[in-house]
Amino acid sequence: MSARATRTAMAVVMALTVAGCAAGDDRAAGGAADGRITGAVTVFAAASLTESFRRIGKDFEAANPGSTVTLNVAGSSALANQINQGAPADVFASAAPANMATVTKAGNAEGAPTTFARNQLVIAVPRGNPGGVTGLADLSRPGVKVALCADQVPCGAAARTVLDAAGVALTPVTLEQDVKGALAKVKLGEVDAALVYRTDTRAASADVTGVEFPESARAVNDYPIVALKDAPNPDGARAFVAYVRSAPAQAVLAEAGFQAP
Amino acid sequence: MPAALLIPAGLGLLFLVLPLAGLLIRAPWTTLPERLTEPGALTALRLSVQTATLATALCLLLGVPLAWVLARVEFPGRRLVRALVTVPLVLPPVVGGVALLLVFGRRGLLGGWLDSTFGVTLPFTTTGVVLAEAFVAMPFLVIAVEGALRAADHRFEEAAATLGASRWTTFTHVTLPLVAPGLAAGAVLCWARALGEFGATITFAGNYPGRTQTMPLAVYLALETDLESAIVLSLVLLVVSVGILVALRDRWMTTA
Numbered sequence: 001m002s003a004r005a006t007r008t009a010m011a012v013v014m015a016l017t018v019a020g021c022a023a024g025d026d027r028a029a030g031g032a033a034d035g036r037i038t039g040a041v042t043v044f045a046a047a048s049l050t051e052s053f054r055r056i057g058k059d060f061e062a063a064n065p066g067s068t069v070t071l072n073v074a075g076s077s078a079l080a081n082q083i084n085q086g087a088p089a090d091v092f093a094s095a096a097p098a099n100m101a102t103v104t105k106a107g108n109a110e111g112a113p114t115t116f117a118r119n120q121l122v123i124a125v126p127r128g129n130p131g132g133v134t135g136l137a138d139l140s141r142p143g144v145k146v147a148l149c150a151d152q153v154p155c156g157a158a159a160r161t162v163l164d165a166a167g168v169a170l171t172p173v174t175l176e177q178d179v180k181g182a183l184a185k186v187k188l189g190e191v192d193a194a195l196v197y198r199t200d201t202r203a204a205s206a207d208v209t210g211v212e213f214p215e216s217a218r219a220v221n222d223y224p225i226v227a228l229k230d231a232p233n234p235d236g237a238r239a240f241v242a243y244v245r246s247a248p249a250q251a252v253l254a255e256a257g258f259q260a261p
Numbered sequence: 262m263p264a265a266l267l268i269p270a271g272l273g274l275l276f277l278v279l280p281l282a283g284l285l286i287r288a289p290w291t292t293l294p295e296r297l298t299e300p301g302a303l304t305a306l307r308l309s310v311q312t313a314t315l316a317t318a319l320c321l322l323l324g325v326p327l328a329w330v331l332a333r334v335e336f337p338g339r340r341l342v343r344a345l346v347t348v349p350l351v352l353p354p355v356v357g358g359v360a361l362l363l364v365f366g367r368r369g370l371l372g373g374w375l376d377s378t379f380g381v382t383l384p385f386t387t388t389g390v391v392l393a394e395a396f397v398a399m400p401f402l403v404i405a406v407e408g409a410l411r412a413a414d415h416r417f418e419e420a421a422a423t424l425g426a427s428r429w430t431t432f433t434h435v436t437l438p439l440v441a442p443g444l445a446a447g448a449v450l451c452w453a454r455a456l457g458e459f460g461a462t463i464t465f466a467g468n469y470p471g472r473t474q475t476m477p478l479a480v481y482l483a484l485e486t487d488l489e490s491a492i493v494l495s496l497v498l499l500v501v502s503v504g505i506l507v508a509l510r511d512r513w514m515t516t517a
Binding site for chain 1: 359362363366367368384385439463464466467469470473475481482484485486488
């Protein structure tokens with residue numbers, strides 16, 4: 001099954017069987033009895049963190065032998081919903097404070113979230129830039145096909161803020177359900193431009209070029225992270241959150257194009 | 262009646278019906294009226310019913326002849342063709358959407374030519390939604406109709422031929438009425454599959470309200486922020502589709 005369909009199915013199943021999804025199932029219950037972190041750490045991370053968190057997860061496993069990091073990446077709002085419906089997650093890393101607030105307000109976070117990275121929008125254009133896009137104003141030119149994220153997900157909210165602030169009115173051809181969806185349409189050359197995060201264009205630099213534009217400073221996204229209250233592996237959760245804020249993990253994030261908090 | 266059949270039958274029914282009960286229990290009944298009349302929901306519903314119906318028409322137009330060829334014409338490689346017809350069934354719909362883009366997309370095998378010759382672009386259009394739905398739903402129709410054709414008695418067709426009917430007359434006046442129940446069942450399956458289509462649609466046609474945002478896409482996006490809205494939209498889709506299917510069943514399939 002595709003990742004997207006799996007996510008939908010998960011969200012629906014969770015919505016329907018809240019009671020059945022209690023934590024403490026047969027997954028390896030990790031622990032730190034002797035000060036070492038072991039067992040599975042399940043990290044729910046925003047789609048834009050896919051590549052960096054994959055590396056950070058590997059580094060974390062290397063630093064903590066016996067631990068395994070499982071990533072579930074999706075749009076932050078979908079992840080927040082899954083967590084509030086009782087998904088057995090240890091850590092939540094969101095692409096926007098609003099989606100983090102969904103989780104903290106529901107009382108599902110352990111302590112206060114901390115910002116571990118910042119990200120900014122760029123205009124992603126396919127190789128060769130067929131639409132001749134050099135700035136935000138070009139996106140409203142007739143004949144230029146633009147993909148945006150839907151308003152419900154952080155990249156869409158940020159795009160809305162930037163476009164409104166710059167006074168650029170445009171009709172996108174599609175409103176994608178997460179940032180990777182918008183990026184895929186650029187990669188395939190089906191649209192001339194999409195507003196995505198700088199980090200996404202770096203990760204896809206073979207097919208996509210990122211065009212920087214000054215207005216993006218108006219909507220800088222803070223990325224908060226938190227250990228979850230019903231974490232099946234609470235020690236692992238705390239250790240992972242601490243690791244993401246450590247120098248080696250911050251270096252990975254910087255290389256991916258994130259700004260330091 | 263043997264318990265060995267009744268118990269699993271009951272469990273099977275429960276398994277299919279319980280999730281529906283979950284939807285009904287969690288539905289926000291008090292705010293239902295205002296949620297139902299939100300313009301976005303009705304737009305998506307109308308688009309869903311329209312595109313699923315058009316996709317079914319397209320599947321009938323192309324799928325019935327295909328089923329006839331598979332059932333009645335001996336040719337080398339028939340097994341392979343039959344296997345190819347079922348590919349969309351096993352292909353994850355998102356992959357189907359990507360595949361459609363690679364053919365009909367702007368840089369696709371045919372898409373570039375369609376664009377430069379006729380000025381036709383299919384991705385991100387309502388036509389694109391119909392194509393994506395038809396791609397995913399056609400095997401249901403072809404398999405059902407082919408099965409009906411194989412089960413139908415050849416002697417009626419032969420009798421028609423000996424009485425001087427042309428092959429076309431035989432097909433329209435004997436074969437089609439003979440397989441009508443199978444055809445109706447196939448069309449209903451096809452329509453239902455098209456109505457629920459998500460993956461190929463969002464990949465090939467994108468998501469834009471009023472143009473390509475069908476009900477399943479609206480449900481998915483509602484799920485991002487508002488679970489209750491998602492449940493209401495799901496219920497609407499369910500009630501409308503079951504209503505239409507029951508109405509059609511009474512009309513077409515009473516003898517089936």
